Amino acid sequence: MSRKHYTTAGSGLLTEPLGQNRPEQRKPGTPSPILVQVRKDLADGIELLLQEISRGCIVADRWETVFQALQALPWPKAEFGLALNRLTNARTYLEKGETGAADFELRLLRGLVQRMEGGE
Numbered sequence: 730m731s732r733k734h735y736t737t738a739g740s741g742l743l744t745e746p747l748g749q750n751r752p753e754q755r756k757p758g759t760p761s762p763i764l765v766q767v768r769k770d771l772a773d774g775i776e777l778l779l780q781e782i783s784r785g786c787i788v789a790d791r792w793e794t795v796f797q798a799l800q801a802l803p804w805p806k807a808e809f810g811l812a813l814n815r816l817t818n819a820r821t822y823l824e825k826g827e828t829g830a831a832d833f834e835l836r837l838l839r840g841l842v843q844r845m846e847g848g849e
Contacts, residue, residue, distance in 0.1 A: 764802065768846055771798035775839045782823065782832050792820055802843065812841050 774795035781787045799812055819834035 746829075760814075767798050767801045768842070771795060771802065772839070772842055773841065775835055778819070779832060779835050779839070782835070784830055787823070801847075808841065808845060812838055813841060815841065 774791060778787070778791055778795060781791065796816060799809075799816060804812065815834050815838035819831045819838070822828075822830035822834060
């Protein structure tokens with residue numbers, strides 16, 4: 730009977746033998762599928778916030794969802810600070826009833842996210 734070789738990844742034991750059922754390697758310069766999904770979630774969350782502001786009805790968890798997606802991406806320090814400020818400003822403006830200013834901040838955030846996507 731042949732022995733199966735297993736390896737650990739992080740703190741868990743992989744259940745597949747080495748070399749079997751492994752995902753294909755990405756080509757250099759190809760973004761991680763996880764990062765692509767997080768960027769999409771961030772962009773979608775910003776769009777939903779913009780739509781909800783225009784309707785006057787914000788889903789309570791939406792801010793946190795966008796914030797978490799923002800934190801999950803590998804931003805340069807300056808751009809992360811700017812993006813975080815845009816999101817925080819938008820929420821503060823909305824809490825004060827300044828929907829136009831909140832909308833403006835979110836549009837600026839959306840533009841920053843789009844530039845970061847194109848910059849890779």
